[in-house]
Amino acid sequence: NAGVTQTPKFQVLKTGQSMTLQCAQDMNHEYMSWYRQDPGMGLRLIHYSVGAGITDQGEVPNGYNVSRSTTEDFPLRLLSAAPSQTSVYFCASSSDRGYSLYYNEQFFGPGTRLTVL
């Protein structure tokens, strides 16, 4: 049981390049999400999905696209990288779709450290 895996671990891009950050989970979780973490800013939600075929925007979605074709995978696409997207990106998954009274823990991946020059 690998939990939540993210690739790559590190990435350097030039301004204007595009790339896809990969996220996969093997816990059969319906809910998956992407956060970015910047110094002094905590974690901010980019996009999330409550199941295959369903995605929605979080707090900071501009410049990012997502899709959810399977339960296991939730890739994050940077369409045209900008220096402001330099950050650490975390993917998370949970069996909690937001409707339950009790919190079902979100499990985080190890992160992707992205630098845009």
Place this chain on the structure above:
Amino acid sequence: GQQLNQSPQSMFIQEGEDVSMNCTSSSIFNTWLWYKQDPGEGPVLLIALYKAGELTSNGRLTAQFGITRKDSFLNISASIPSDVGIYFCAGKNYGGSQGNLIFGKGTKLSVKP
């Protein structure tokens, strides 16, 4: 949108000291959570709180869900070196997009030189 104010932003600890941190919100939450992040890792859940006034412990950690539902506190007793890291509070409501977590900016715990 909802915002969480977490304090202090950083603190230095000496082994054996007790540590306190808190989180306040401009609006209410139904669930309060405390996470810890070690360097180079993703956050890991420490404690979840579901009811106003609730006090929950996890080993040397104790957290409380404020009566107003707008705040939460985390205490660490008799700190040890492996307590260093960044502690995040997070709030959650249930129902639709409100099920997403709102994170505080974190409290960074370091060891006193």
